[in-house]
Amino acid sequence: xxxxxxxxxxxxxxxxxxxxxxxxxxxxxxxxxxxxxxxxxxxxxxxxxxxxxxxxxxxxxxxxxxxxxxxxxxxxxxxxxxxxxxxxxxxxxxxxxxxxxxxxxxxxxxxxxxxxxxxxxxxxxxxxxxxxxxxxxxxxxxxxxxxxxxxxxxxxxxxxxxxxxxxxxxxxxxxxxxxxxxxxxxxxxxxxxxxxxxxxxxxxxxxxxxxxxxxxxxxxxxxxxxxxxxxxxxxxxxxxxxxxxxxxxxxxxxxxxxxxxxxxxxxxxxxxxxxxxxxxxxxxxxxxxxxxxxxxxxxxxxx
Ligand code: NAD
Numbered sequence: 001x002x003x004x005x006x007x008x009x010x011x012x013x014x015x016x017x018x019x020x021x022x023x024x025x026x027x028x029x030x031x032x033x034x035x036x037x038x039x040x041x042x043x044x045x046x047x048x049x050x051x052x053x054x055x056x057x058x059x060x061x062x063x064x065x066x067x068x069x070x071x072x073x074x075x076x077x078x079x080x081x082x083x084x085x086x087x088x089x090x091x092x093x094x095x096x097x098x099x100x101x102x103x104x105x106x107x108x109x110x111x112x113x114x115x116x117x118x119x120x121x122x123x124x125x126x127x128x129x130x131x132x133x134x135x136x137x138x139x140x141x142x143x144x145x146x147x148x149x150x151x152x153x154x155x156x157x158x159x160x161x162x163x164x165x166x167x168x169x170x171x172x173x174x175x176x177x178x179x180x181x182x183x184x185x186x187x188x189x190x191x192x193x194x195x196x197x198x199x200x201x202x203x204x205x206x207x208x209x210x211x212x213x214x215x216x217x218x219x220x221x222x223x224x225x226x227x228x229x230x231x232x233x234x235x236x237x238x239x240x241x242x243x244x245x246x247x248x249x250x251x252x253x254x255x256x257x258x259x260x261x262x263x264x265x266x267x268x269x270x271x272x273x274x275x276x277x278x279x280x281x282x283x284x285x286x287x288x289x290x291x292x293x294x295x296x297x298x299x300x301x302x303x
Pocket of ligand 1: 008012014035078079080081096102119120153228
């Protein structure tokens with residue numbers, strides 16, 4: 001089966017994605033890595049290949065060029081500048097805009113018609129730009145073919161923190177982070193449950209607020225300590241990859257197209273082989289609706 005993934009950018013995030021692919025027995029059959037730093041790409045490929053004899057996966061990994069995207073199912077973009085201590089994700093816009101434009105144009109010029117998966121920050125702005133640049137090259141390119149990792153990672157952090165506090169398996173925590181993958185993200189607590197019970201049965205308002213702040217500021221706290229974040233996002237990208245290649249119809253909070261505002265922003269959506277099959281409409285309360293609108297305005301203002 002051809003389940004080729006082309007990874008563009010193999011820095012901290014890209015190489016963690018590749019490493020997570022190897023360790024998770026995914027449906028990826030070929031992984032092709034492109035990076036302007038050719039030595040880093042080749043070094044990673046050698047190192048990753050040397051794990052295959054003892055890894056659960058059977059896949060081919062190699063360095064490639066843009067002609068490889070023609071028959072790829074997924075192009076995952078993790079190239080770009082990352083946050084330095086004290087920087088917000090939005091501080092990266094001007095630097096990463098040019099990188100994203102160059103990459104998207106090269107991908108489209110080589111006949112790509114699969115699913116883009118984006119991790120580069122500021123995530124929602126970059127994901128919107130990928131869609132716009134792709135559509136300029138191919139007017140029939142559809143918004144469902146573009147997915148930003150969005151608040152997948154923030155949702156994973158949220159479930160971990162709640163599960164840890166309640167001593168309940170995080171897979172039984174049904175709660176989402178929505179909106180911008182950035183400082184204006186929010187948790188629609190009115191939709192959050194532990195098992196089938198409302199989360200308010202377990203945690204009070206102060207406890208929920210404390211967890212939200214910890215989720216929102218996690219990247220800052222990690223970057224202060226180690227300079228970047230990589231493992232969490234690597235696994236989240238594989239989660240989305242599996243949903244696409246496995247035609248899983250899995251609900252994930254990814255950054256997807258918001259028609260009313262012509263931007264990409266995170267909300268829960270069903271992911272399968274076509275990318276975004278459909279968005280899940282949540283019943284948000286008035287406060288949550290306002291928070292979603294605030295996130296939309298922030299993303300729109302940065303475009
Ligand atoms: P990094 O500096 O370690 O790696 C970036 C890589 O991109 C480098 O290897 C560089 O050579 C390559 N690159 C730059 N321009 C390129 C181009 N035009 N074509 C091909 N390769 C190119 O950075 P990182 O820590 O891996 O972070 C990458 C991006 O991911 C940043 O924007 C960061 O903010 C973002 N990020 C997102 C999330 C998320 O949840 N979405 C989490 C962590 C980091």
